[in-house]
Structures are given as C-alpha cells and as structure tokens.
Amino acid sequence: MTRLASKPGPAVIDALLADVDALAAELADIIRRGDFSYAETTNVTLEELTTACRDNLAGILAVLGRDGVTVDRSAAVAAGRLKAERDIPLPAVLHAYRMAGRLIWEHVVRRSDASQADALPGIAARMWTAIDEMSSVATDAYTEATLDRARADAETRQTMLRALLRGEIQERAHLQEHLRVLRLAEHGRYLVVCIDGPRPEPDRAGSLEQSLARRGLQSQWIGELRFHAGLVALPDGTDPGRAVAALEASVANRAGVSIAFESLEAAPQAFREAQLAMQCAPPSTSVVSVYGERSTALLLAQAPDGARAMAHTVLGALLDLPDADSLLETLSLWFECEGSASAVAERQHFHRNTIHQRLRRIEQITGRTVSNPVAAAELYLALQAVQLGHS
Numbered sequence: 001m002t003r004l005a006s007k008p009g010p011a012v013i014d015a016l017l018a019d020v021d022a023l024a025a026e027l028a029d030i031i032r033r034g035d036f037s038y039a040e041t042t043n044v045t046l047e048e049l050t051t052a053c054r055d056n057l058a059g060i061l062a063v064l065g066r067d068g069v070t071v072d073r074s075a076a077v078a079a080g081r082l083k084a085e086r087d088i089p090l091p092a093v094l095h096a097y098r099m100a101g102r103l104i105w106e107h108v109v110r111r112s113d114a115s116q117a118d119a120l121p122g123i124a125a126r127m128w129t130a131i132d133e134m135s136s137v138a139t140d141a142y143t144e145a146t147l148d149r150a151r152a153d154a155e156t157r158q159t160m161l162r163a164l165l166r167g168e169i170q171e172r173a174h175l176q177e178h179l180r181v182l183r184l185a186e187h188g189r190y191l192v193v194c195i196d197g198p199r200p201e202p203d204r205a206g207s208l209e210q211s212l213a214r215r216g217l218q219s220q221w222i223g224e225l226r227f228h229a230g231l232v233a234l235p236d237g238t239d240p241g242r243a244v245a246a247l248e249a250s251v252a253n254r255a256g257v258s259i260a261f262e263s264l265e266a267a268p269q270a271f272r273e274a275q276l277a278m279q280c281a282p283p284s285t286s287v288v289s290v291y292g293e294r295s296t297a298l299l300l301a302q303a304p305d306g307a308r309a310m311a312h313t314v315l316g317a318l319l320d321l322p323d324a325d326s327l328l329e330t331l332s333l334w335f336e337c338e339g340s341a342s343a344v345a346e347r348q349h350f351h352r353n354t355i356h357q358r359l360r361r362i363e364q365i366t367g368r369t370v371s372n373p374v375a376a377a378e379l380y381l382a383l384q385a386v387q388l389g390h391s
Helices: 011-018 020-034 036-040 046-065 074-085 090-111 114-152 154-166 172-182 202-214 240-250 264-278 295-302 304-320 324-336 341-348 352-366 373-387
Strands: 187-196 218-223 227-233 255-257 261-263 288-290
Touching: 011 020, 011 046, 011 090, 011 114, 020 046, 020 090, 036 090, 046 074, 046 090, 046 114, 074 090, 074 114, 090 114, 114 154, 114 172, 154 172, 154 218, 154 227, 154 264, 172 264, 187 240, 187 264, 202 218, 202 240, 227 264, 240 255, 240 288, 255 264, 261 264, 264 288, 264 295, 295 304, 295 373, 304 324, 304 352, 304 373, 324 341, 324 352, 324 373, 341 352
Parallel strands: 255 288
Antiparallel strands: 187 227, 187 255, 187 261, 218 227
C-alpha cells in the first residue's frame, strides 16, 4: 500500500467527495459512451458500473483529501475481478481509470479559485500516482481472476496440457501462461504416461489420480483418440519407480512411461517416448513399460509398417492356420525358456516330444530353424511383432 506525501488544503477535494454519487454517475456515462467494450456489453449493468465508479472515485479522492492516507486497494481489486468475470477486456478497464483521472482533474480545475492555484500541481501528482497504483492493482486482480476461471475450466486445462505435450506452444510467453494455468513449475522432475484405450469415466480417472496422489504424485490427464495421457510431477528425490508401481496397481490396460525429465520444454519428446513405451507391451494386457527397457519391442514400435511386413514374410502361412495361436505360444515359450524343450513341455503340460514336433512343424512352414541363430532371430522378431499387434 503506497503512502503519499502530504499536500495543501483539501477544500476542493472535500467538495468532490460530497458529490461522489453524482460524479460516479457522470463517469459511468462517460465510460459507456467512450468505450465500445462497455457500450456493447450487457454483462455489466449500469448499476454495477456506477457502483464500481463510485468506490474507485471515493478511494482516489480520499487520498487527495487527507494527509497521510494510503491508497485503499479493495475497490480496484473488486473492479478488476468483476470485469474479468464479465469478459470486459483489460485495456478497457485501464482506459476507465484514465477517464476517471481526467474527470476528477476537470472538476478540480473548474472548482478551484486563484487562491488554490499553487496546490494544483501537488493534487495532480498525487491523483495520477493513486490512479497508477489502482490500475496496477486492478490489472493484478483481473489477471488472477482470469487464471482462476481457466483453472476451474477443465476443458481449458485439457487444451493447454494437450498443447504442451504435443509441442504446439511456440512463444515462451504462451508457455509461461500455460504453466501458470496448469500450476506447473517450468523446471522440476516429470514423467509422461500413456495408457491404452479411451480416458476412463470421471470416477475411474479420479481414482487413478487419487492412487498416484496417495503416493505423493500429482498428475493431470487428457484423452486422445486411442489412448489417454498424463503428466506426472515427481517431488525432489522421488524415484520414478514409485509412479510405475502406482500405475501397475491402478491401470487395467497396457501403459507406457517416459524417461524422467527436468524441463517442460522436453514434454513433447517425453510424450513420444511414453507412446512408444506403451506400444512395447502387448495389447489387451496391463503391462506397464518404461521407455528403453524393452529394446527389441521398441525397435518394432518405432517401425510398425516394417514390423508388420516382417511378421508376414517370416511367419507366412503359419498365421492362417487354425492352431496358429498354439504354435506361436510354444515358440514364445521356447525363447522364454532359453531353448529348453523340457521346460516348455512342463509349462504347457505336454510331453517334450510334442514340443519338438511343434518346433519342427514351425520350421517346415517358415523355412527357418530355431537352431540357426540368424533364423531364430528372425523368428523371434516376427513373433514379437505379432504379439505387439503388428500383424
């Protein structure tokens, strides 16, 4: 609160304070005639505008009329918030303060006689100082009210988060605005998470956010066409594994997690990492994959068309067989069990000779033997492509 220096006698100011209601009505009329934003709007009634004019004029005149009086910011705060809530542009709000200053000055000059001439420069200086401060306070209140509205608007937050993750924010000033609305620190530690399938209903989405929050992890989520994505904030010293564990306990579909990053300018890259990590897990599973942990699957996810072509080239007619799923399960377990037919037989509850027969059948259909390292690698990659949905 600014304390202004003392000034000469307040007689003319006292007269204006006595007529503040009439002065407010006059100012409201000037504002409505002189500013298109007020003239065309029905969002602010004449009564509301007149009341705001009276409160602000009284605050300005009080500073001019008494020594040692500080600027009362409450009227400016109320005016700033009201105009933000009623969609009056900020330049129009500031213009109204300038019109108030001109009106006060016109009345001061008109009502002053020669004996008060020496006091006029001091009154002018004090008046414009008070108006500058009230304009600044109104601007801050207007900005905060605008941000409050945006925070309360879930659609706006989702649009801003989507733009942040997609890398659609080009201007740094726009980035700062997005971060203020989303209540994010530009520099911190974050993860991006992608979960397969549409965003859950609000109760399920809320439970996911709450599950993370119980582990000290704040998150915000958006829905995309085929998946939903979240930005997760990691408190200082938090192991990203805490977020992975929370997801494993909460999600019903496959999910991907980016590498932790420390500047939100890296969010678009992390968004891509999370999508690829999600695609490193088989569809219709609840596996949570961290980017880079499944190198072979990541290679296939980065080239889905090539993976699909390879699956059909290597496995060929096998994919069209009635018992294709059973054969592919045996092949998958053979790789998982490091080439042990006995271990595969135990897992599938078959005799080991049955496993050898199935492997020979796979070799006959594909023309590739599991005992040949190159052929086995091709079979493994093709199998992975099928399991990841590239078939």
